[in-house]
Amino acid sequence: MRLSLLAVLFVAGASNADAPVTDLSTTGQLNEQVTQLKRLIQARGAAQVNLQQQINDLQEEVSELRGVTEEHSYKLDQIVDRQRELYIEIERRLSNLQQAPAPTQPEITEQPLVQEYGGSLGENEAYDQAVNLILKERRYDDAIPAFQKFIEQFPSSIYIPNAHYWLGQLQFNKANYNEAKKHFGEVISSYPDSTKRSDALLKQGTVLQKLGDTAAAKKLFQQVIAEFPESNSATLAKSRLVNLG
Template sequence: MNSNKIMRQFALVLLVGAATQAVAAPASAANLQTLERMLEAQGQSQLQVQRQLDQMSADLDNIRGKVERNSYDIKQMKERQRQLYNDVDQLSRQPVKAAPAAKETANTPTEAYSKNMGENDAYQNAVNLILKKKDYQGATQAFQSFLTSYPDSVYKPNASYWLGQLYFAQNDLSQAAKNFGVVASIKDSSKRADALLKLGVIAERGNDTVKAMSYYTQVVKGYPNSTSAKQAQSALTNLSKH
């Protein structure tokens, strides 16, 4: 009797164990699938993050390139502005002279002045817009108006020269060349050497090496002891290396 009871209990234990394994098996498969889905999702997330990092890196490279180009442009603008300030400083040490008496006129025929006070005032006003007010746009318009009103003025070489400098500083090389060309055509102008030098620089920037060397050579031969000639010779040396 006790033996039968023990056998029934043993059989019950086996049935319970089998049932437990049957229930546990599907549960383990479900957990494995869940884990696989989690790993797959994690992989997709990592891939997306990596793509975002790659895009950020590309954007940074693009920004870095733009910053470098902007830095170069700013450097060029500062250099042109510095050159303009230097030229303006030279002009400030050469004030417009009042008209001398008739006797003095005979002794100094090449001195630039005008007996027309309106002409003197108009020119001085344009100069003051540079020296005193630092109004370069206003000075550009004033010099243009001056040359229109007084096309044969004794101040024409200087007015054209400073118009050229103003346009050069604004990187308007076409207008700068036009005005420097006017100065270069006036043989006795004190600004002619520098005007020829600037025409050479403009031609060089336009990749017209032949024309640039021609202008530089004119400066070296025509004004051998000038500062402009030294700069022109240096430019010629650099061009000959290419």
């Protein structure tokens, strides 16, 4: 009987010796480490989103600056062409004067030519003044009536689509989305060959996104990618589509 009791005690002691012991302090440390890791992942994700937004903003600025460069290059070509035409016209008129049979014969005066050329310069000066209100003087509110007046005075100008684009951008910055939509839409519908078409499509998509029309915004972003696959506007449109999901 005594031997049996000793055997039972021995077995019980062995079982207690083999039972695992849970270290509560170690478990708490692991939980704390997991929590810190989750916080780190969340913070890194937020930083990546912020960085992507900054990249998008920089790409938009580069796109706008590139558009301004293209405008100035185009304007320079136009000025050179006008000067060439002026020189040809002057040579033609001098030749006519030399071939005139008598000095009293009526001859075309230079005044009409000067007025015509002055009119062109007035158009360029008006456009440059409006653009400089944005790029140099940062007088955005004053730029709006300047572009509106330019459109009224020079409705056939080659810069009309650009003026509508700038008005759309200015109204967008003031959160006047319906006005911005009108001007970007004018560029898209009335000037399909304009150099500002890709930017106008992208901005119009952004306007529609602000107005809550996600489906229409996606369609325009896809149109930018389809029509201008290698442009900065297409890169930004892809980013917008990712954000829209």
